[in-house]
Amino acid sequence: MTKFSPLSEFQATGDGHYQLAPFRFSPLDNERYVITNQAGEYSVQPRSVVAALVRHELKPSDSAYSRLRSKHFLFDSSSTIGPVMLATKVRTKAKRLANFTALHIMVMSLRCEHSCPYCQVSRQSEDRSAFDMTKETAEKALGLIFQSPSPAIKIEFQGGEPLLNFDLIRFVVEKAESINEVEKRSLQFVITTNLAVVTNQIFEYCKEHDILISTSLDGPAKLHNANRPRPGKNSYELAIEGIHRARAALGHERVSALMTTTKASLGMGREIIDEYVRMHFPGIFLRPLSPYGFAVKTKWYASYDTESWVDFYFDGLEYIIELNRRGTPFIEFYASTILTKMLTPFEPDYVDLMSPAGIGISAVVYNYDGDVYASDEARMLAEMGDKSFRLGNVHRNTYAEIFTSDALLDPIEQSFAGSAPMCSECAFEPFCGSEPVFHKATQDDFVGLKTRSSFCYRNMAIFKRLIGLMEEDPSIRELFMGWTR
Amino acid sequence: MLALSGFATWTNVDGGSPKALLRLSTDSVVDASDRQHDAYLFRGGPVSPDYEWVVTFERFRADVEAARTSGKFIVLPNHFEYLAGGDVIRFVPGRKAVRVLFRASANANYFLTTERCNHYCLMCSQPPKDVDDGWLADEICEAIPLLPTATPFLGITGGEPTIIGEPFFRILSKARDHLPNTPVHILSNGRSFSDTAFARRYAQIGHGALSVGIPLYAADPEIHDYVVQSKGAFDETIAGIMNLKSLGQEVEIRVVVHKQTYKGLTELSEFIFRNLTFVDHVTFMGLEITGFTRANMDSLWIDPYDYRSELRNAVRYLAAARMNVSVYNHQLCVLDGSIHALAKQSISDWKNEYVAECEGCTKKDECGGFFASSKIARSAHISPFLS
Amino acid sequence: MQAEPSELVASATESFDLSVFSMDCIKRAGYRITAKASVNISTEAGNAVCVLHFTKPVSREDAAKAVEGLRLEVLDQDLRSVVAAETATLRNTILALAFSRSGLQSVD
Numbered sequence A: 001m002t003k004f005s006p007l008s009e010f011q012a013t014g015d016g017h018y019q020l021a022p023f024r025f026s027p028l029d030n031e032r033y034v035i036t037n038q039a040g041e042y043s044v045q046p047r048s049v050v051a052a053l054v055r056h057e058l059k060p061s062d063s064a065y066s067r068l069r070s071k072h073f074l075f076d077s078s079s080t081i082g083p084v085m086l087a088t089k090v091r092t093k094a095k096r097l098a099n100f101t102a103l104h105i106m107v108m109s110l111r112c113e114h115s116c117p118y119c120q121v122s123r124q125s126e127d128r129s130a131f132d133m134t135k136e137t138a139e140k141a142l143g144l145i146f147q148s149p150s151p152a153i154k155i156e157f158q159g160g161e162p163l164l165n166f167d168l169i170r171f172v173v174e175k176a177e178s179i180n181e182v183e184k185r186s187l188q189f190v191i192t193t194n195l196a197v198v199t200n201q202i203f204e205y206c207k208e209h210d211i212l213i214s215t216s217l218d219g220p221a222k223l224h225n226a227n228r229p230r231p232g233k234n235s236y237e238l239a240i241e242g243i244h245r246a247r248a249a250l251g252h253e254r255v256s257a258l259m260t261t262t263k264a265s266l267g268m269g270r271e272i273i274d275e276y277v278r279m280h281f282p283g284i285f286l287r288p289l290s291p292y293g294f295a296v297k298t299k300w301y302a303s304y305d306t307e308s309w310v311d312f313y314f315d316g317l318e319y320i321i322e323l324n325r326r327g328t329p330f331i332e333f334y335a336s337t338i339l340t341k342m343l344t345p346f347e348p349d350y351v352d353l354m355s356p357a358g359i360g361i362s363a364v365v366y367n368y369d370g371d372v373y374a375s376d377e378a379r380m381l382a383e384m385g386d387k388s389f390r391l392g393n394v395h396r397n398t399y400a401e402i403f404t405s406d407a408l409l410d411p412i413e414q415s416f417a418g419s420a421p422m423c424s425e426c427a428f429e430p431f432c433g434s435e436p437v438f439h440k441a442t443q444d445d446f447v448g449l450k451t452r453s454s455f456c457y458r459n460m461a462i463f464k465r466l467i468g469l470m471e472e473d474p475s476i477r478e479l480f481m482g483w484t485r
Numbered sequence B: 001m002l003a004l005s006g007f008a009t010w011t012n013v014d015g016g017s018p019k020a021l022l023r024l025s026t027d028s029v030v031d032a033s034d035r036q037h038d039a040y041l042f043r044g045g046p047v048s049p050d051y052e053w054v055v056t057f058e059r060f061r062a063d064v065e066a067a068r069t070s071g072k073f074i075v076l077p078n079h080f081e082y083l084a085g086g087d088v089i090r091f092v093p094g095r096k097a098v099r100v101l102f103r104a105s106a107n108a109n110y111f112l113t114t115e116r117c118n119h120y121c122l123m124c125s126q127p128p129k130d131v132d133d134g135w136l137a138d139e140i141c142e143a144i145p146l147l148p149t150a151t152p153f154l155g156i157t158g159g160e161p162t163i164i165g166e167p168f169f170r171i172l173s174k175a176r177d178h179l180p181n182t183p184v185h186i187l188s189n190g191r192s193f194s195d196t197a198f199a200r201r202y203a204q205i206g207h208g209a210l211s212v213g214i215p216l217y218a219a220d221p222e223i224h225d226y227v228v229q230s231k232g233a234f235d236e237t238i239a240g241i242m243n244l245k246s247l248g249q250e251v252e253i254r255v256v257v258h259k260q261t262y263k264g265l266t267e268l269s270e271f272i273f274r275n276l277t278f279v280d281h282v283t284f285m286g287l288e289i290t291g292f293t294r295a296n297m298d299s300l301w302i303d304p305y306d307y308r309s310e311l312r313n314a315v316r317y318l319a320a321a322r323m324n325v326s327v328y329n330h331q332l333c334v335l336d337g338s339i340h341a342l343a344k345q346s347i348s349d350w351k352n353e354y355v356a357e358c359e360g361c362t363k364k365d366e367c368g369g370f371f372a373s374s375k376i377a378r379s380a381h382i383s384p385f386l387s
Numbered sequence C: 001m002q003a004e005p006s007e008l009v010a011s012a013t014e015s016f017d018l019s020v021f022s023m024d025c026i027k028r029a030g031y032r033i034t035a036k037a038s039v040n041i042s043t044e045a046g047n048a049v050c051v052l053h054f055t056k057p058v059s060r061e062d063a064a065k066a067v068e069g070l071r072l073e074v075l076d077q078d079l080r081s082v083v084a085a086e087t088a089t090l091r092n093t094i095l096a097l098a099f100s101r102s103g104l105q106s107v108d
Helices: A047-054 A063-070 A082-098 A135-145 A162-183 A200-208 A221-227 A235-250 A263-278 A306-325 A333-343 A376-383 A399-403 A406-415 A436-443 A454-472 A474-483 B058-067 B135-146 B166-178 B196-204 B221-228 B233-246 B262-275 B304-320 B337-342 C023-032 C060-100
Strands: A023-027 A032-037 A042-046 A103-107 A152-158 A186-192 A211-216 A255-258 A363-366 A371-373 A390-393 B005-007 B020-025 B038-041 B053-057 B072-076 B088-092 B097-102 B110-112 B154-157 B184-187 B210-215 B250-256 B281-285 B325-328 C008-017 C037-044 C047-059
Touching: A023 C060, A032 A047, A032 A454, A042 A047, A042 A063, A042 A454, A047 A063, A047 C060, A063 B221, A063 B262, A082 B233, A082 B262, A082 C060, A103 A135, A135 A162, A135 A363, A152 A162, A162 A186, A162 A200, A200 A211, A200 A235, A211 A235, A221 A235, A221 A263, A235 A255, A263 A306, A306 A454, A306 A474, A333 A454, A333 A474, A363 A376, A371 A376, A376 A436, A390 A399, A390 A406, A406 A436, A436 A454, A454 A474, A474 B304, B020 B053, B020 B135, B053 B058, B058 B072, B088 B135, B097 B135, B110 B135, B135 B166, B154 B166, B166 B196, B196 B233, B210 B233, B221 B233, B233 B250, B250 B262, B262 B281, B262 B304, B281 B304, B304 B325, B304 B337, B325 B337, C008 C060, C023 C037, C023 C047, C023 C060, C047 C060
Parallel strands: A103 A152, A103 A363, A152 A186, A186 A211, A211 A255, B020 B038, B038 B053, B053 B072, B110 B154, B154 B184, B184 B210, B210 B250, B250 B281, B281 B325
Antiparallel strands: A023 A032, A032 A042, A363 A371, A371 A390, B005 B097, B020 B088, B088 B097, C008 C047, C037 C047
16 A cells, blocks of 8 residues: 555645744743743744744744744645635734724712722712713613614713612613614613612612623622721621622622732732622732822822732732632633733733723713713722813714714824834733823823833733643633633 | 445345345334335334345354245345444445445445545555546435435545535535434545635535534744645645635534654644634544554654643643634543643544453543454553542 | 842944844834933944833843843844834735625624
8 A cells, every 4th residue: 555645745844934924922931931822822932933934934844844834924835725724813803893892981980988098980979979970971871872883782871880870760760761762772771880889679670681790899898888988887797688689689690899909918818819709709800000090199109019909910910820720610700801802813802901992982971961072080080180182072062073073083093002112013912001091190202111011011011920830831821711702 | 443344145136137225124114215225124023015135144044035035035144233224325236245334323425436636645555556446426315315304414524525626525425315313424634625616615515404514734934735645735625614604604623743843833722822712622533553554653643641741732722812723533541631621532432442452441432432443453552540 | 128229221333233133123122111201222333222211210131121122022022123124015905805895704
């Protein structure tokens, strides 16, 4: 039987005749580089392999050659379909852009009965109804919301404490439902609440209208109550009781919680995570403080540096991996978003990590006074006096005016990470975002100098750590794959 | 193992008569709607004169001669006694040759459309022959209307079924018209579908439950081309898969694991998820020691136990990526425990056997067992699960 | 051991042969080390002379590390410029292919 040809007859000659695919590279550590192609696929390679690849010195017999070809970092005569596959992947990643504005945040009231010193929205004391949204404003906002071309519309009620203006929530929900009888979009509501003033009637209403609840839980009682003061010093007790009641009324998975990291949280990562495990949440979003609102005024934002937060994050991540190994499935949601970018052909919708910037594209905010902002952070910045990201007002501007305003398009264009200095050559750019609001707040510039950006520092550190962990241990890669969406 | 072909021991049919496709029936009365195709499967008792054909076995030969004197008789060796009502056989009077084309009780029935192929795979279980076998497609078209409408599954295989061209579409149209509720699975190398017009023609058949199983052996085009012994195969197969999916057609990717492919399983699984996310099913198959595999044992055989971690990683990766993934033709005792739930009992029942080491195994009912051909080589790690 | 103030340096210098490296590469590399130092670039006899002014004085050892970092950055930028030049056309072809065809995309 000599009818079969040997492998060598099917192999490229290996004289360096290959075409480089467009790719970026950045150091992972002293020896290794991360390289990413146009579709955000990555490979970790020694510095020497990347240099050889670029100089056409890589040979088909080198172990990296076949792998780099399969991942579309180089093309050679063995196959002509590579560029078509790469283009298909690029298109898949870009699909998100087609779903223009799916999340609409409506600020029902700036009032709040909590007085959290880290509040990033500059809440007002409870009794001043001047900070409530009116019916007229809500109606106008709804008109704009349904002009969005997105097939899925999510309306999130925020504050202050939105339940302090619950009558308006009912008005918006019912009005939106009636508009949707004609529009037939996929319509979803979320109330972001501290659950302190919630009643059984409100839960019944939420159940009837299929409304999701998102609440705050900073960790164990002592930490939570210290972070989130209110009359009675019982924020934690009310939140826990509220979560139980909400789950009983709406179903376990319809209630989610968010934490914010304060200086007091830094040494308590594991206890915070334990609290979420104890409360049977599927995971936690370890969030740093943002440079907005009271958090800046009270200097809480500046109370810890990015390095400390990153240490806190890494320790939490390590603990969560340990929990999974011991048989408790649990997810860190920020990692989950990044891993979805790294490990899947898809692009998650997460405003902070998008380029072009997610502002206005994936979320838009209708403030209590009718002003429209490009993101939740944008309105926080506005409450501090910087209205750079104000797109218009529901009473005075049309949909077209708002969504083609310079306040939206300028920062998106300027900060587009594909072309921003340093970002344009960064291997981690496909996993990152441009965050013009953050850079406007911290450096007074939409783009920002990335070497001095804590946003850049924090995310680079996380990208490198996630990739490093996966390189070092295949079982972590498998776990992380399960975290993707 | 069942013998699916053989020779009649006796017949009264004239040797010059044309071949016949016969649908066996155990109903003593027939509505006589298709005297050309219906045959009474005789196991004693009276024989309805409505049947022109009577098929029986050696040990009933005397009985059938006593029961009836007219009509056409075929007497088969006793080892064909597994035949039952609803089965379809081909009978060639001249050579008294019998071939079972369809068994109503089988878990899977496959129709061979052609022995020709544009691949020459190292491990081909059905080595291609360059012959003019256009009659096969005609026969399939004749057989399909004889099958029970409740047929749970139909396979179309080869050779490469698509290279026969128009008759391929004729077969699918027959299936659509006569067996609208039967899922039809085609085993193809997918290359024909790289021609957009061909892919479109296929989609236009409009069969509700058609799917194509397409082999992909490596993320590395050179390895794939080498395994199938055809340069350029990888590109056309990928293009075929993409065309089929862009037309909304169901596609399964089949990976046969052997010495040439196991090292690349990790890259392949990642390649499939990143590039071919839209496929409906990914299956990993064990090697069947038959056909060309026997000639290429040295370059193909590896104890499945020795690639268990590569297979495990690929399967777990695709499962974590929430792709539909299965393992076929593997014994549970050679697979990593974490992928047992994804292992399917898939060996066609007429090939399926167990060995002495399986004695007392508590997982036999869930296990795929062995190809009968595994006598030549099988894992050295077969051991029973004991409770 | 406490470092003596005399051992600290405020700046360091490194030069690059402009017949080997483009000025663009050197500038890009200089930009990337702005977390630690600002870089002043001038030309002198076919060389680009980079003076690193550290944000705050550093030890000689750290200064040497910063210079090494700059050299690596320049080498990386040189490789990047090769990739950019070789792939410019292909990059646009792929983008055109990705966004012009109403073809296949993965669904989640």
